Amino acid sequence: QVQLVESGGGVVQPGGSLRLSCAASGFTFGNYDMHWVRQAPDKGLEWVAVISYDTNRNYYSDSVQGRFTISADKSKNTLYLQMNSLRVEDTAVYYCAKVLKGHSSSWCFDHWGQGTLVTVSS
Amino acid sequence: DIQMTQSPSTLSASVGDRVTITCRASQSITRWLAWYQQKPGKAPKLLIYDASSLQGGVPSRFSGSGSGTEFTLTISSLQPDDFATYYCQQYNTYSRAAFGQGTLVEIK
Numbered sequence: 001q002v003q004l005v006e007s008g009g010g011v012v013q014p015g016g017s018l019r020l021s022c023a024a025s026g027f028t029f030g031n032y033d034m035h036w037v038r039q040a041p042d043k044g045l046e047w048v049a050v051i052s053y054d055t056n057r058n059y060y061s062d063s064v065q066g067r068f069t070i071s072a073d074k075s076k077n078t079l080y081l082q083m084n085s086l087r088v089e090d091t092a093v094y095y096c097a098k099v100l101k102g103h104s105s106s107w108c109f110d111h112w113g114q115g116t117l118v119t120v121s122s
Numbered sequence: 123d124i125q126m127t128q129s130p131s132t133l134s135a136s137v138g139d140r141v142t143i144t145c146r147a148s149q150s151i152t153r154w155l156a157w158y159q160q161k162p163g164k165a166p167k168l169l170i171y172d173a174s175s176l177q178g179g180v181p182s183r184f185s186g187s188g189s190g191t192e193f194t195l196t197i198s199s200l201q202p203d204d205f206a207t208y209y210c211q212q213y214n215t216y217s218r219a220a221f222g223q224g225t226l227v228e229i230k
Contacts, residue, residue, distance in 0.1 A: 035219070045158075045166065045209055047219040059217040062123075095165055100177075107213035108156035110177065112165035 002026040002111045004096050009116030016086050016120070022079040022096030022113055029077040030054075031102035035109065036070060036081050038092035038118075048094070049081065053103060064090075086120045093117050124148050124212055128222035134230040141197040143225045145210035150190045154214040157186055157195045160224075161206045169208075170195065197227075205229055 008020040022034070036048040049060045049070040058070050069082040079096050094116050097109035125148040135141050145155065153173040158166035168177045170186035173193055183198040197204055210222040 044224045045160075045211075045221040047211075047221065050219070061218070100168070100171055105213075105216040106154070106172070107216075107219050108168060108171040108211065109158075109166070110168050110171075112167075115165060 002098065004098060004111055004113035006094065006096055006113040006116040009094065009118045011119045011121060012086055013122050014086060014088055014120055017082070017084045018086065018118060020081040020083065020094055020096075020116060020118070022081075024077045024079065024096075024098070027098065028102070029072075030074045033099045033104075033107065034070075034072060034079045035097045035099070035107065036079075036094055037097055037109070037112075038090075038094045039115075040089075040092040043092075046092070050107070051079070083118070086118075088120050091118060091120045123218055124151060124215060124220055126210055126212055126220050126222040128208075128210055128225050130225060131223065132226045132228060134228050135200050136230045137200055137202060139200045139230075141200050141204075141227060143195045143208055143210075143227075145188075145193045145195070145222050147191045147193075147212055147214075151212045151214035153189050154212060155186075155188070155193050156211045156213065157184075158209045158211065159204075159206045160209065166209065200227070 003025045005023045035050045051070045067085045071080045096113045098111040100110040155173045157170040160166040174186045
């Protein structure tokens with residue numbers, strides 16, 4: 001069965017950095033676009049970033065463009081999110097998510113990780 | 123960027139009620155819309171994709187309809203397990219995805 005397990009969250013000061021990981025199993029990792037979605041405390045869902053199945057294309061929300069970098073290691077079936085220049089407003093639970101259809105630009109998410117909490121505070 | 127607006131923000135209903143949530147897009151997204159259910163402390167769960175396709179394992183009391191800019195999620199007979207927050211999400215634009223602000227379905 002598909003499993004997505006995030007790690008790497010924690011408390012960091014404003015301006016600091018953190019790298020999140022998402023270990024994937026139960027599917028052919030290299031066939032699916034993978035995303036990060038976040039949710040601030042008691043707020044809605046916010047799409048953050050995507051990496052294409054072939055790792056050739058990355059896209060970001062305006063709120064993280066230039067500060068966050070998404071990457072993937074197919075040999076380890078692992079997705080990453082490098083977060084630099086963190087701000088208080090980046091505080092959220094970060095989810096990795098797998099798209100429903102392989103080799104497709106149809107970005108609806110059929111599997112999600114359990115989430116990892118990132119707290120940016122001085 | 124495409125903006126997604128859900129209504130209502132909160133809905134009070136009783137078990138057995140028929141419930142409808144609306145999602146409007148700021149421009150046409152054809153049928154590239156999904157609906158999710160989220161319970162407190164849990165990850166979202168995909169209910170509907172491509173506006174009206176029921177995800178495997180999701181009860182048939184859930185249905186989706188619409189195209190272009192207006193979409194609805196209907197729960198035909200609300201069950202105790204359905205009290206949750208529901209989100210729509212557009213995926214028309216390759217390079218951006220966007221969620222609605224959410225609709226809380228609470229017990230009346």
